[in-house]
Amino acid sequence: MGTPAVDELGDVLRVLGEWQHDGGPVQLHPGDVGWFWRFGAERTATATRTWSRAGDVLAVGLLDGADLVRLAFAPDALRDEELARRVVEDVSAPERGVLPEGAVSVEVPVGALVQDLLSTHGWESGEPWTLLRRDLGVPVPDPGARVEVIGPERAHEWAAVVRASFDGSTFTEERWHAMASGVPYAGARCLVVRDERGEAVAAVAVWSAGDGRPGLIEPMGVHRAHRGHGHGRAITMAAARALQELGSSSVVVCTPSANVGAVATYRSAGLERLPERRDLHRAAA
Incomplete structure (x- = not known):
């Protein structure tokens, strides 16, 4: 897991944009990061997390507030078990610097393996969201x-x-x-x-x-x-x-x-x- 520098955000957003397609799940979008940018570039970079393998970014997270991380995955990594376990470990352990102790939430794309694994680690269904297209x-x-x-x-x-x-x-x-x-x-x-x-x-x-x-x-x-x-x-x-x-x-x-x-x-x-x-x-x- 990493946190990009400000001058690396463009590359992260380019990859995030490439993951958006009509046949896939609605997930964290470059526009979500763009809306967060109202707080400034430095804070946006600090709130961004990436998970990579062999130099390729496979998942991106945005800490949208103190108690919520919103996730997106490369289309071919939605059910990647190694990646999913890494993400679950990072969001579940406060010392990893993603989410703090106490009541927290994770936004996960429909169909992502991370959703299944979090459910088996004591996480429960939270607020329902309506998606429209x-x-x-x-x-x-x-x-x-x-x-x-x-x-x-x-x-x-x-x-x-x-x-x-x-x-x-x-x-x-x-x-x-x-x-x-x-x-x-x-x-x-x-x-x-x-x-x-x-x-x-x-x-x-x-x-x-x-x-x-x-x-x-x-x-x-x-x-x-x-x-x-x-x-x-x-x-x-x-x-x-x-x-x-x-x-x-x-x-x-x-x-x-x-x-x-x-x-x-x-x-x-x-x-x-x-x-x-x-x-x-x-x-x-």
């Missing part, structure tokens, strides 16, 4: 709303909508600029939907993993004062169209299953539900 091989209808691509001069507006969309959000204009300076943002766009008065009422960031690969929505939010008017559906449709322009084969998104409003919004925008995924959770001793 829309094929971009066919035209996406016009969202029927005023959509704007946000650049540096309007970053404050995008940040304000994000703060007003998520309880407890501390997102700022400065964090937008940090995010936009990251390697993954070369294949990303930030969008807003404006209402009839020109006010930004919904926001989304979309992330490409390269031509012909699934693109990611992370995050998507509607200002709490402007909900119930179809803005979520419109911004999701706009996100799909933006990813189509970027060459993505599909759009994927993950949301807590408990967030029934978000699930309904994504489905109204033409995304189809995939099999649910559950985190693996270890309770405090």
Whole structure:
């Protein structure tokens, strides 16, 4: 297991992008790392873990907060027993520096052997997540709303909508600029939907993993004062169209299953539900 330097993150993200394909499981995406980049390059590198063999990266983890690691695997390594045992040992032992003692969680792609092994090591099913996908091989209808691509001069507006969309959000204009300076943002766009008065009422960031690969929505939010008017559906449709322009084969998104409003919004925008995924959770001793 290793932690890349800042100047090595580009190579890690390139490999992570190559693992994304429509026939495989939804897993940690370069856009997830891109969204984390709002905290800066150094912190992003510190939060990244890699597992390699003979010089080839086979698994990548992102410490998304103090008590959660999110994992992705090379397609041909999902059921690799040697790799799976190494990953399980590293995430289960606090002294390895992945997860601390106490209550922690691991996000594992559906079908990965790590999920089976963690279950036999006392980890239990945790929070359920709904995964959704829309094929971009066919035209996406016009969202029927005023959509704007946000650049540096309007970053404050995008940040304000994000703060007003998520309880407890501390997102700022400065964090937008940090995010936009990251390697993954070369294949990303930030969008807003404006209402009839020109006010930004919904926001989304979309992330490409390269031509012909699934693109990611992370995050998507509607200002709490402007909900119930179809803005979520419109911004999701706009996100799909933006990813189509970027060459993505599909759009994927993950949301807590408990967030029934978000699930309904994504489905109204033409995304189809995939099999649910559950985190693996270890309770405090």
